[in-house]
Amino acid sequence: MPRSLRADAKANHERLLEVAARVFATEGADTTLKAIAAEAGVGIATLYRRFPTREDLIEATYRNETDRLCASARRLLQDLAPTAALREWMEAFVDYMLTKQGMADALPAILATREGLRLHSRDALAQAVTTLLQAGIAAGRLRKDASVNDVLMALGGITLISGHEHDRDLASRLITLLLDGLAVGDGTPSAASRA
Structure with a gap:
């Protein structure tokens, strides 16, 4: 296959995804594949060549x-201070989860039948948060007892609540509260802890 054709095929693949x-985030997983192909600027045959079924496209x-x-996570740490990188990543996580919610009806069955997909996702997310937390701890900006699982659970809750309320700005405000809780304090007890 000529190199330019391979490059075109790769570009089509990336554009489709x-x-x-x-589209899945805004219209749900039931949107027509023809609409996705058209918006990506490819024919439906190209989509089906790459993703023979709707489930294949959702999984991919x-x-x-x-x-x-x-x-x-690593790219953000190259350009930003650790806490700023963590904030940007958390905001991106919320957007990622909104995409996932758009596929909510179809995704459980796919996760159940595609071996290793759920574990791959969980491990990759945990590794990304570990990288960000370790950078913040090493810089003296985040608490040493910050738990990867706690952060992921909190982010899941933030996404669930802001999604239920249809308020994306709420997610950003809750992320600020989460980051405040992860930050190294000055040792002064808060009013809540003194009460």
Whole structure:
């Protein structure tokens, strides 16, 4: 296959996944595949060649979004201070979860039947948070007892609540509270802890 054709095929593949993530997040997993192909600027035959079933496209989109989010942790730390990188990553996590919610009806069955997909996602997310927390702890900005699982559970709760309220700004405000709880304090007890 000529190199330019391979590059075009790769670009089509990436564009399909990008469009699918956006469309699934806003319209749900039942949106027509023809609409996704059209928005990506490819024919429906190209979509089916890459993703023979709707489930294949949903799985690939979910895996791609997970991998993109997790890979962003190290990139953010190259450009930002650890706490700023953690905030940016948390905001991206909320957007990732909104995409996942758009696939909510179809995803449980896919996760149950595609071996290793759930474990891959959980491990990749935990590794990304570990990287960010360790950088913040090493910089003296985050508490040493910060738990990866606690952070992921809190982020899941933030996404659930802000999604239920249909208020994306609420997620950002709750992320601020979570980061305040993770920050190293000055040793002065808060009013709540003195009460």
